[in-house]
Amino acid sequence: MTERVTVDVVMPARNEETTVAANVAAARACRFVREVIVVDDGSSDATAERASAAGAKVVRREAALGSKALALALGVVASDAEAILFVDADCTGLTPGHLDQVCQPFVAGRATMSIGFFDYGRFWNWVVLRCPPLSGERIVPRWVFEAVPTSKLDGYTIEVRLNEVICEARLRTSARIMDGAQHRTKRDKAGRREGMRQTWRMYKALVSLLVPLGDIRWRTYWFYLRGLTIER
Ligand SMILES: Nc1nc2c(ncn2[C@@H]2O[C@H](COP(=O)(O)OP(=O)(O)OP(=O)(O)O)[C@@H](O)[C@H]2O)c(=O)[nH]1
Ligand SMILES: [Mg+2]
Structure with a gap:
């Protein structure tokens, strides 16, 4: 794969007026990115206006779709890029350089999925880099997202479904820490009690x-580890 692969960013954003513009700016300045698509369904704040002012194409729905996974699906449909870089709208300290680094292993053909993790400090970074990845900051070919059946587009489980497609096909993943990057948690946004809930x-x-409650097999994690390269 060459650097000429088209990459669009899909950024889910619900009530993220405080951080969305900075993240759109970082994504637009990533050297591999063509367009930034912000999906805002049901925000009651100025998320859409701020995203648009920062140069994003905004896909807006008045009513909430009800799930992050459905918001991402709407964003992917709005793009015709060969690869999608997913970036959450609530990141803090995210730079174009972080996103360049996340894209690099993918555009160089070293990995089918490349993921950036937030920076939790030396000890936790070591752990997080080896756990099943839940990070929202990742690039995949669009076929990987499209391979997730509509019936499995469910809320915050979308990242696990993307992992499943990659791992069950024995494809390679690259993972790295995005030094100094963090995000606003649900506790930051909704308050301690509601955020914890x-x-x-x-x-x-x-x-x-996970089996036996669900349909994700433990072996999927083994396949993940076998195909994992940790970038430094
Ligand atoms: N458009 C849209 N965006 C959503 C929806 N749910 C979550 N998001 C966005 O998805 C991103 C991640 O959501 P968070 O709720 O922060 O989830 P998280 O970062 O995985 O979990 P925390 O650790 O609790 O922060 C943010 O940019 C949210 O605005 C939704 O239903 N619609
Ligand atoms: Mg968050």
Whole structure:
């Protein structure tokens, strides 16, 4: 694969007026990116206006679609790029350089999926880099997203579904830490009590995917580790 592969960013954003513009700016300045598409369904703040002012194409729905996965699907449909770089709208400290680094292994053909993780400090970074990846910052060919059946487009489980497509096809993943990058958590956005409730619901949905509760097999993680390259 060469650098000429077309890459669009799909950025899901619901009530992210405080951070969306900075993330659109970082994504637009990534050297591999053609266009930034922000998907805003049901925001009650100025997310869409700020994203648009920062140079994004905004796909806006008045009513909430009800799920991050469905928002991403809407963004992918709005793009005809060969590859999609997913970037959450609530990142902090994200730079064009981070996104260049995430894209590099993909455009160079070293990995089919390339992921950037937030910077949690030396010890946790070591752990996070070897866990099943849940990060929203990742580039994949568009066929990988399209390979996820519509029936499996469900909330915060979309990253696990992308992992499943990659790992079950025994494809390679590259992972790296984005030094100094972080994000706003649900606790930051909704307050401690409501944020904890939402976080609990998210992790419950993720754990329910695993056999015997769900249909994700443990071997998928083994295939992930076998195809993983950690970039430094
Ligand atoms: N358009 C849209 N965006 C969403 C929706 N749900 C989540 N997002 C966006 O997806 C990104 C990640 O969502 P978060 O709720 O922060 O989830 P997270 O970062 O995985 O989890 P935390 O660790 O709790 O922050 C943010 O940019 C959200 O605005 C949705 O239903 N629609
Ligand atoms: Mg977040």
